Amino acid sequence: MDIKFDILRFEGGDAAQGVIEILQSHGYIAYLAGGCVRDMLLNKIPKDFDIATNCLPSESAKIFEHAKEVGKSFGVMLIKNMGHYFELATFREDFDYKDGRRPEKVSFSDPLHDSQRRDFTINSMFYDPIASELFDYNNGIDDLKLKLVRFVGNAEKRITEDHLRMLRAIRFESILNFTLEEQTEKAIKKNCELIQKLSPERIRDEFSRIMCESVHPGDALKRLNNLGLLENILPFFSEFDTDTMNMIYDMMNYVGSDLCFELAMAIILQFAIKDNNISTKKLKHLKLSTIQKDTIRNVLTNIHKFDNFYNLPTYQKKLLFSSDFFGKSFKLLELRFQFDLAEQINFDELQAYHKLNKGFELPAPLITGKDLISKGINPCKRFGELLDKVYKAQLNEQIHTRYDALKLLDRMLNDE
Numbered sequence: 430m431d432i433k434f435d436i437l438r439f440e441g442g443d444a445a446q447g448v449i450e451i452l453q454s455h456g457y458i459a460y461l462a463g464g465c466v467r468d469m470l471l472n473k474i475p476k477d478f479d480i481a482t483n484c485l486p487s488e489s490a491k492i493f494e495h496a497k498e499v500g501k502s503f504g505v506m507l508i509k510n511m512g513h514y515f516e517l518a519t520f521r522e523d524f525d526y527k528d529g530r531r532p533e534k535v536s537f538s539d540p541l542h543d544s545q546r547r548d549f550t551i552n553s554m555f556y557d558p559i560a561s562e563l564f565d566y567n568n569g570i571d572d573l574k575l576k577l578v579r580f581v582g583n584a585e586k587r588i589t590e591d592h593l594r595m596l597r598a599i600r601f602e603s604i605l606n607f608t609l610e611e612q613t614e615k616a617i618k619k620n621c622e623l624i625q626k627l628s629p630e631r632i633r634d635e636f637s638r639i640m641c642e643s644v645h646p647g648d649a650l651k652r653l654n655n656l657g658l659l660e661n662i663l664p665f666f667s668e669f670d671t672d673t674m675n676m677i678y679d680m681m682n683y684v685g686s687d688l689c690f691e692l693a694m695a696i697i698l699q700f701a702i703k704d705n706n707i708s709t710k711k712l713k714h715l716k717l718s719t720i721q722k723d724t725i726r727n728v729l730t731n732i733h734k735f736d737n738f739y740n741l742p743t744y745q746k747k748l749l750f751s752s753d754f755f756g757k758s759f760k761l762l763e764l765r766f767q768f769d770l771a772e773q774i775n776f777d778e779l780q781a782y783h784k785l786n787k788g789f790e791l792p793a794p795l796i797t798g799k800d801l802i803s804k805g806i807n808p809c810k811r812f813g814e815l816l817d818k819v820y821k822a823q824l825n826e827q828i829h830t831r832y833d834a835l836k837l838l839d840r841m842l843n844d845e
Contacts, residue, residue, distance in 0.1 A: 441478055445478035449480060452482050455492060462479045470554075471605070484519065486505075489519075499516065502535065504521055520537065521536060548587060549580060549601060551572050551573055578607050584612045589623070595621065599658070606645075640681075641690055644686055645685065646681040647677065651678045664714075669700060676700075680696050691725050692760060712725070731749060731758035735771070736774065762774070792823070795820075795833070796838065797816075798812065
């Protein structure tokens with residue numbers, strides 16, 4: 430099929446075309462593959478350019494200097510051209526999926542068979558930018574026009590091969606604002622329990638992408654719930670009543686494509702807090718990083734500080750506004766206000782205060798540990814407490830100079 434893309438208008442497009450020209454000049458077949466072809470057909474900017482070829486890894490290593498194997502058993506090489514990196518994959522067939530994740534055996538093949546191993550029709554197309562020719566063996570372009578996410582071949586077979594494809598289907602449906610094709614949807618609903626066999630890390634990473642990349646993340650979460658997938662990602666979610674679930678969906682949709690994973694989890698967990706017991710234990714099966722857990726916990730802790738904001742000491746206000754988590758905390762506060770969960774707060778006044786103090790950075794402490802050591806105080810728990818008290822006085826604007834800070838420290842030591 431003759432279709433012409435102006436690939437050169439995309440960053441890295443000239444370098445990708447250059448790789449294909451080099452391979453073709455050596456007598457090989459070489460095409461752009463998968464997601465970049467889909468995105469160009471949708472008039473979107475490709476995130477990257479993957480290239481598929483019949484050139485074997487051993488041969489591509491001779492053609493491209495410093496080529497590296499990144500998937501030896503799958504025939505994938507990482508190559509560099511004009512300052513850009515590309516994954517160069519040899520056309521292949523996959524056989525004997527046994528762990529619901531990856532094939533036990535691959536065989537180098539041709540474009541037709543390579544397209545048939547791919548997950549969705551819209552991701553199975555190839556494009557030759559030199560000949561301006563599209564290779565669409567699975568009617569992917571028709572599904573793009575119909576805005577459908579459809580498995581290549583037998584839907585249940587594709588799911589049993591790699592269970593993560595169920596979550597990927599939801600991700601593509603959500604980020605493209607498409608719809609699941611009927612047989613694809615039925616197969617996911619029927620086989621949703623297979624997600625239990627996936628590693629927590631694979632579930633976490635794909636779920637995070639769904640939350641962060643979806644046009645309407647609340648709709649995506651609802652989709653996961655309705656298809657039986659969410660109970661294996663967030664088991665506690667089913668404990669919420671329908672009204673709470675709908676409010677969570679609406680809050681996420683209100684944020685839209687600006688939603689990040691940590692804020693998404695805070696939106697959900699705010700309804701699971703009992704007796705001010707803020708915990709991320711309900712997410713422990715996702716094996717979040719320490720940074721992720723700390724961010725979620727701090728966002729949830731901060732929103733309760735806003736309840737009594739105007740009665741907070743100045744130092745606490747400054748600590749709150751300069752916190753690394755303030756932006757996400759304030760967004761959650763805004764959501765709570767918009768959805769009538771923070772009626773006691775004068776949000777307009779708080780927003781004005783925020784505007785006046787936007788970009789506030791905490792000042793450097795007027796004194797440091799060296800000043801305490803010079804007074805004969807050895808590092809210990811009391812050491813930190815003294816520094817903390819002096820710094821709070823500084824933030825409260827009770828002291829303004831180093832001299833003031835040292836005098837305050839002397840008074841504190843004399844009072845002990």
